Amino acid sequence: QLQLVESGGGAVQPGGSLRLSCELLGRTYGRYCMGWFRQAPGKEREGVAAIDHDGNTTYGDSVKGRFTVSRDNAKNTLDLQMNSLKPEDTAMYYCAAEGPHRDYLPIGPGSVCRVTFGYWGQGTQVTVSS
Numbered sequence: 001q002l003q004l005v006e007s008g009g010g011a012v013q014p015g016g017s018l019r020l021s022c023e024l025l026g027r028t029y030g031r032y033c034m035g036w037f038r039q040a041p042g043k044e045r046e047g048v049a050a051i052d053h054d055g056n057t058t059y060g061d062s063v064k065g066r067f068t069v070s071r072d073n074a075k076n077t078l079d080l081q082m083n084s085l086k087p088e089d090t091a092m093y094y095c096a097a098e099g100p101h102r103d104y105l106p107i108g109p110g111s112v113c114r115v116t117f118g119y120w121g122q123g124t125q126v127t128v129s130s
Contacts, residue, residue, distance in 0.1 A: 002026040002119045004095045009124030012085055016128070022079040022095030022121060027076065032098040033113035034071055034078045037105065038091035038126075047107030048093070049080060058108035064086070085128045100119040 008020040020036065035050030049069035051057045056067050068081040078095055099118025106114060 002097065002099075004097060004119060004121035006093065006095045006121045006124040009093060009126050010088070011127040011129065013130050014086055014128055015082045016085050017081070017087065018126060020082070020093055020095075020124060020126075022078040023118075024076040024078070024095075024097055027097070033115050033117070035096050035107060035113060035117055036078070036080045037094045037096055037117070038089075039094070040091040041098060043091075045094075045105065046091075047105050050107045051078070052113055052115035056112045058110055058112040060108055064108070082126070085126075087128050087130075089126060090128050091125040091126060093126050094123045 003025040006022045012018050023092055031050050031053035033050055036048040037045050038048050039045040044073040047060050050073050051069045051096050066084045071078045077105045096117035098115045101116040101118040
């Protein structure tokens with residue numbers, strides 16, 4: 001049974017920074033993508049960033065240059081460093097791991113992590129407000 005546990009959300013003023021972390025429990029082998037998604041009230045879920053086993057990354061256009069995704073394969077952890085936060089970044093942020101899913105949510109251009117994400121965490125709230 002795979003489980004993803006996020007941490008690090010909270011409230012911050014515009015221009016501030018936050019770091020989200022995610023731990024993947026129950027999978028210790030294989031090559032797979034991990035990613036971050038977000039969903040604001042009344043909006044569809046949006047891909048934020050993803051990273052493959054080798055460290056290749058892809059980002060959504062709205063966060064490129066401000067957010068950095070990283071992973072530690074030995075520890076099965078995924079991080080998202082968020083800088084220069086804007087009010088429009090306010091959302092519930094979800095950690096996800098590659099797996100079968102009915103929905104396909106590509107993140108950014110290019111060929112990195114063109115997969116479905118079938119395993120999801122419960123989410124952590126990020127609020128950017130003055």
